[in-house]
């Protein structure tokens with residue numbers, strides 16, 4: 689008898705039942721924009737990213753590290769904060785800004801998804817920009833998988849659901865699976881919208897909001913499938929994200 693791999697999607701961090709992540713592999717997703725920005729920042733040379741859900745905690749942490757090279761980045765309501773070095777636009781995280789720095793990043797929903805994922809044994813950070821590199825890890829690491837979407841203030845977000853569905857689509861091609869209903873919903877969503885990614889991001893609530901704020905370029909950046917071949921991974925004590933696996937064995941994105 690083939691052993692089915694358990695794949696569960698959670699459409700927002702609040703929907704992850706207590707205790708289910710123990711011993712599992714988790715993937716945290718916030719396409720617009722936290723996880724896209726984290727991949728950009730590490731690719732641009734940040735040594736580590738310290739995710740913080742709380743604004744004052746982020747300020748305190750950055751202040752405590754001012755002796756070294758530290759960047760304070762993030763957003764509230766999608767907008768950059770006046771006393772911060774950078775906002776949450778992937779394009780701001782260039783080699784010039786990032787090389788050798790620790791990035792303290794505070795965002796609204798993305799940081800919450802990462803914090804919730806911390807209960808899992810291994811945590812990866814995913815966006816469309818590192819899609820195939822993450823797929824490779826999901827193929828190699830056969831632990832039960834929980835895909836945690838940041839969503840928006842407790843409700844599902846189209847762009848995160850789409851990426852979760854793209855992972856479900858990939859895994860179901862590779863192995864026998866047992867899916868929860870949210871994984872099936874995400875898969876259906878991907879079947880419906882996935883290949884017209886840019887358009888789907890434009891009609892999403894976060895996409896509309898970011899365009900209203902003048903960040904249309906961030907949607908285009910988030911839709912650049914496989915721009916990078918690295919997978920950020922959560923490390924503990926202190927909680928931080930560093931480059932984990934690097935290398936795309938093969939592109940898993942079917943156009």
Ligand code: MLT
Pocket residue numbers: 718720721722723763765766767776795796797798799838
């Ligand atoms: C978040 O974490 O809520 C987002 O990344 C928001 C944004 O960047 O606009």
